[in-house]
Amino acid sequence: MKACVFCQPQPYLLENERAAAFYDQQPVSPGHLLIIPKHHYRTLFDVPAADTAALWALVAQAKQVLDARWHPAGYNVGVNVRPIAGQTVMHCHVHLIPRYPGDVVNPRGGVRNLMVSQTTDF
Secondary structure, three states: OOOOHHHOOOOOOEEOOOEEEEEOOOOOOOOOEEEEEOOOOOOHHHOOHHHHHHHHHHHHHHHHHHHHHHOOOEEEEEOOOOHHHOOOOOOOOEEEEEEOOOOOOOOOOHHHHHHHHHOOOO
16 A cells, blocks of 8 residues: 555564564654554454464564563553554554653553543543
């Protein structure tokens, strides 16, 4: 798909037959990676099983690379599905975000904390 930025050539850090990983151009922390299927699928729920398996295999491999290079103390792994959930590039991508001591005041709750701090009533 020509209009999709993730379908354009990227400087891949890692890749396998069906997925690729590269550094996020707007990183949340040092080492923040995006892992994508090489074929264009709008959301995680559109990705066929073989590509999903390759995607998660590359997440695991990417974690090992980040451990060796950046030595993070933990990770957030996230996928935004559709604009209402924060997806801005309509090509499935997994965020692998290294976490470091002191990078936020209180990391308790992780991604749940984002929802709790920004919502009112359910």
